[in-house]
Amino acid sequence: xxxQYIIRRILIAIPSLLGISVILFGVLAMAPxxxxxxxxxxxxxxxxxxxxxxxxxxxxxxxxxxYVHWLSAMVQGDWGFSFQSxxxxxxxxxxxxxxxxxxxxxxxxxxxxxxxxxGVLAAIRPYSIFDQIASTFAMIGFSLPTFFTGLVxxxxxxxxxxxxxxxxxxxxxxxxxAFYWEHIKxxxxxxxxxxxxxxxxxxxxxxxxxxDVIRLDYVTTxxxxxxGERKVIVRHVVRxxxxxxxxxxxxxxxxxxxxAIVTEQxxxxxxxxxxxxxxxxxxxxxxxxxxxxxxxxxVVLFNLIADILYGWLxxxxxxx
Amino acid sequence: xxxxxxxxxxxxxxxxxAVVAVSPRKARSISPALETWRRFRRHxxxxxxxxxxxxxxxxxxxxxxxxxxxxxxxxFAAKLEGPSLAHPLGTDDLGQDLLARMMYGxxxxxxxxxxxxxxxLTVGVLVGAVAGMxxxxxxxxxxxxxxxxxxxxxxxxxxxxxxxxxxxxxxxxGVEGGAFVLIVVVIGILxxxxxxxxxxxxxxxxxxxxxxxxxxxxxxxxxxxxxQHILPNALGPVIVVGTIDVxxxxxxxxxxxxxxxxxxSDVPTWGSMLRDAKDYLDIAAxxxxxxxxxxxxxxxxxxxxxDGLRDAFDPRRVL
Numbered sequence: 346x347x348x349q350y351i352i353r354r355i356l357i358a359i360p361s362l363l364g365i366s367v368i369l370f371g372v373l374a375m376a377p378x379x380x381x382x383x384x385x386x387x388x389x390x391x392x393x394x395x396x397x398x399x400x401x402x403x404x405x406x407x408x409x410x411x412y413v414h415w416l417s418a419m420v421q422g423d424w425g426f427s428f429q430s431x432x433x434x435x436x437x438x439x440x441x442x443x444x445x446x447x448x449x450x451x452x453x454x455x456x457x458x459x460x461x462x463x464g465v466l467a468a469i470r471p472y473s474i475f476d477q478i479a480s481t482f483a484m485i486g487f488s489l490p491t492f493f494t495g496l497v498x499x500x501x502x503x504x505x506x507x508x509x510x511x512x513x514x515x516x517x518x519x520x521x522x523a524f525y526w527e528h529i530k531x532x533x534x535x536x537x538x539x540x541x542x543x544x545x546x547x548x549x550x551x552x553x554x555x556x557d558v559i560r561l562d563y564v565t566t567x568x569x570x571x572x573g574e575r576k577v578i579v580r581h582v583v584r585x586x587x588x589x590x591x592x593x594x595x596x597x598x599x600x601x602x603x604x605a606i607v608t609e610q611x612x613x614x615x616x617x618x619x620x621x622x623x624x625x626x627x628x629x630x631x632x633x634x635x636x637x638x639x640x641x642x643x644v645v646l647f648n649l650i651a652d653i654l655y656g657w658l659x660x661x662x663x664x665x
Numbered sequence: 666x667x668x669x670x671x672x673x674x675x676x677x678x679x680x681x682x683a684v685v686a687v688s689p690r691k692a693r694s695i696s697p698a699l700e701t702w703r704r705f706r707r708h709x710x711x712x713x714x715x716x717x718x719x720x721x722x723x724x725x726x727x728x729x730x731x732x733x734x735x736x737x738x739x740x741f742a743a744k745l746e747g748p749s750l751a752h753p754l755g756t757d758d759l760g761q762d763l764l765a766r767m768m769y770g771x772x773x774x775x776x777x778x779x780x781x782x783x784x785x786l787t788v789g790v791l792v793g794a795v796a797g798m799x800x801x802x803x804x805x806x807x808x809x810x811x812x813x814x815x816x817x818x819x820x821x822x823x824x825x826x827x828x829x830x831x832x833x834x835x836x837x838x839g840v841e842g843g844a845f846v847l848i849v850v851v852i853g854i855l856x857x858x859x860x861x862x863x864x865x866x867x868x869x870x871x872x873x874x875x876x877x878x879x880x881x882x883x884x885x886x887x888x889x890x891x892x893q894h895i896l897p898n899a900l901g902p903v904i905v906v907g908t909i910d911v912x913x914x915x916x917x918x919x920x921x922x923x924x925x926x927x928x929x930s931d932v933p934t935w936g937s938m939l940r941d942a943k944d945y946l947d948i949a950a951x952x953x954x955x956x957x958x959x960x961x962x963x964x965x966x967x968x969x970x971x972d973g974l975r976d977a978f979d980p981r982r983v984l
Binding site: 361364365368369372373375481484485487488489490492493496497499500504596598599600602603606607610611621622625626633634636637640641643644645648 | 710809810812813814815816817818819820821822824825826828829912916919920923924925926936939942943946947950953954957958960961964965968969972
């Protein structure tokens with residue numbers, strides 16, 4: 346693996362991050378409204394104080410100066426103060442981030458472990474009954490809105506069957522195995538909702554990826570050497586078919602984060618998605634900006650990882 | 666989930682040879698549109714989707730005239746009732762008729778979907794066409810911008826934009842109109858990238874084709890080459906992406922309304938009905954199930970239509 350390639354790829358990610366920060370700041374700067382608007386209507390605060398505050402926070406500076414200020418503050422870890430939660434935004438996000446990453450990670454593992462076998466089986470017998478059923482279900486999973494699946498699961502498993510709790514609790518009052526069991530039980534539904542939504546898209550990707558590979562000459566060669574069909578599929582076809590999936594999983598991430606926000610909101614999982622919604626409803630701008638920026642950074646980071654992985658998995662493309 | 670456009674899935678298996686073996690073609694010529702329709706008809710699920718979607722569209726357009734119950738008639742005596750003759754889809758916690766509200770919400774969802782798709786297609790075709798015709802730095806810059814927008818986390822940015830602009834747009838365009846325009850524009854701005862990439866790729870290959878060269882040799886201006894010769898030939902895949910974009914936009918709108926950041930809460934949309942219903946799941950499940958199923962059916966039908974169109978427009982596939 347070429348170290349130069351990795352370094353170059355990391356350097357390419359920096360302008361993307363800068364561009365995204367420009368877009369986010371642009372949206373914020375274009376938005377009407379003034380953080381000190383409430384002070385204007387407050388008779389106890391004279392206009393001079395308001396002007397002084399505006400000057401202190403640089404609200405009257407030209408846009409590019411405000412952008413540079415904002416960016417350097419963000420880079421230095423000064424993300425502002427959440428008036429709602431009474432703590433620094435970066436601490437607040439750091440507290441909430443692990444839960445989100447665990448839920449997303451578990452759901453991705455679920456999605457991949459369902460989608461790869463189904464996609465491969467559908468592709469080795471295209472247009473068979475299994476393929477048609479799998480493709481139809483993939484389309485259904487891909488069209489089901491996460492908020493609807495979530496509510497249906499709650500209706501069935503929490504209300505009708507009373508098997509699973511529908512509110513995620515961080516303070517489980519149990520120890521040892523019971524503690525983990527409670528955590529697993531309350532994570533099942535969010536993970537399934539997110540995972541199934543992803544699995545639908547992944548089955549379709551996997552199927553077409555296998556179909557692309559399976560008619561290549563080297564597969565025919567492998568077969569003609571007398572290697573068993575199972576071995577040809579597992580050793581020769583699937584390994585190569587998985588390479589483009591790495592990129593596609595990364596490209597799907599913006600959609601996954603969208604699903605995660607909704608899922609966290611439904612099941613009240615204390616992650617950054619539900620934090621974002623709560624901050625928006627409470628007009629807590631520093632938190633809204635911080636969480637959006639974290640989501641954007643995560644997308645760039647995972648795209649970077651996918652690109653590096655791709656270069657490692659497929660030596661033909663790297664080093665350029 | 667919302668907004669995922671399946672990347673090129675056109676690479677399908679070698680077509681089933683038995684279906685249309687080299688049958689002797691009839692001599693009469695078939696227009697491209699008719700040929701596409703002939704191929705689309707063979708896709709059973711796509712035709713089913715088209716029928717389901719037509720019924721849904723007809724229901725939300727004509728339905729309110731047949732079922733002229735006001736959407737905000739409050740009747741506490743009949744609150745949270747299941748389906749009955751007086752209220753075919755039941756009532757909500759204020760005793761409002763769900764059928765009437767569903768039809769109203771359906772109009773909003775479909776209108777948002779179509780309008781947002783048009784915005785996304787316009788921006789995407791424009792960017793893609795410019796990038797595809799002008800190679801060099803302009804192309805590189807536009808594609809960098811496209812990649813940048815692709816890396817934006819769609820829903821958080823959508824929520825951010827709704828949060829920041831909601832109030833001021835409301836003042837200019839009114840409560841309902843403001844929300845509509847804002848949602849449509851923001852979804853459109855966040856969904857044009859796949860279209861732009863597709864159009865650019867089409868342009869890059871089409872502009873080197875002989876028929877475009879012939880037009881160029883005959884002195885056709887660049888504009889004429891694009892409008893008369895290249896764009897019509899690039900349209901097929903664009904229509905497919907546009908179709909899927911309608912579904913994605915409907916999902917985004919419902920998601921926004923579900924999170925309480927779409928249309929104002931007194932406007933019944935499918936998403937906001939689900940949001941209100943989720944606290945009554947145990948006693949009035951129908952309230953959540955009907956709008957949820959409506960969103961799901963609409964999106965599924967549109968996605969199947971998109972699938973069928975993709976196969977129908979792909980001339981390499983024998984159908």
